[in-house]
Amino acid sequence: MAEVKVYLDAAEEKMQMAVEFLDDALAHIRAGKANPRILDAVRVEYYGSIVPISNVATITTPDARTITILPWEKSMFKEIEKAIINSEVGIMPENNGEIIRLGMPPLTEERRKALVKQAKQEAENAKVSIRNARRDAIESLKKAIKEGLPEDVEKDGEASVQKLHDKFVKKVDDMFAAKEKEILTV
Template sequence: MINDIKKDAETRMGKSIDSLKHDLKTIRTGRANPSILENIKVPYYGTDTPLAQVANVTTPDARSLSVKPFDKSMVGPIEKAIMASDLGITPTTMGMDIRLNFPPPTEERRKELAKSVAKEGEQAKIAIRNVRRDAIQHVDKLLKDKTITEDDKKRADDDIQKLTDKFVKEVDDVVKEKEKELMAL
């Protein structure tokens, strides 16, 4: 019973870390990374389709991306979708090749990005603490229903707290790594 609660809490806390890592991938560091374009949707036969499904995205060098549409008619819509995104990048088109050049971010922009990274990290910590709260409430309910003893509850609470501490530390590590990557440019 208690093990199920702990496993569930661990799974949900792990998902918070995965979500944080996914969100941080889309923050532009000045290095070209195809995952920056992950959230861009392009109108394709009446439906918004992820860019990766209508074009091949490659990294020719550290500061640029190359987007090659599978269909020539998609060049215009892809350009529009990139310009409409919040990337702040203007695409350059040469035939079927759409180039995105990423200038190195200014010191001010890097500090701004570091703040948003810290904010994302804080959101992940809040999510982890909410999972801890839910798990402890489940354990409290088991105690109230007299399914477990007071000692079992204390042990479970300690284990849940250790899990929480482990995942909060992992959030801190992920955030530090991303901030280091931002400031290293």
């Protein structure tokens, strides 16, 4: 039975990684609400190193439509502004000399549908990864039969892998439903 647990643990780890990747991907889909995570991928140069904005400034969301960035050093204003303009964030920063503001523009209906489609694609990719993890685990269990694993133990292992698969697919569906609701809420 310890052999089966090894395959189950490996499959669960791969499935968990797929869910975490999906969570990260969905966080970067702009839903019209201010979310500091859309700036995660934006990097600035700081004393010769390339670092995330969060390492050189405080990022807050004072309301649902605004992200504010307060650099810890005055010299970072231009650097942060340039990085945001050159990034894929798609929002023009407003700099008043004390704070940088990003105003989240309201989304058009067409843009909302495109974002839902993008989120659905990300969810589908996660499901494919989960299915692949299930397939790999089942193949490993079938190979283990040839190495002396009893068939009934292998069948129980397959059932456990299927339960894991179902649990993670439900998690992906729930995450997508929540993101879809967030995107479509005006």
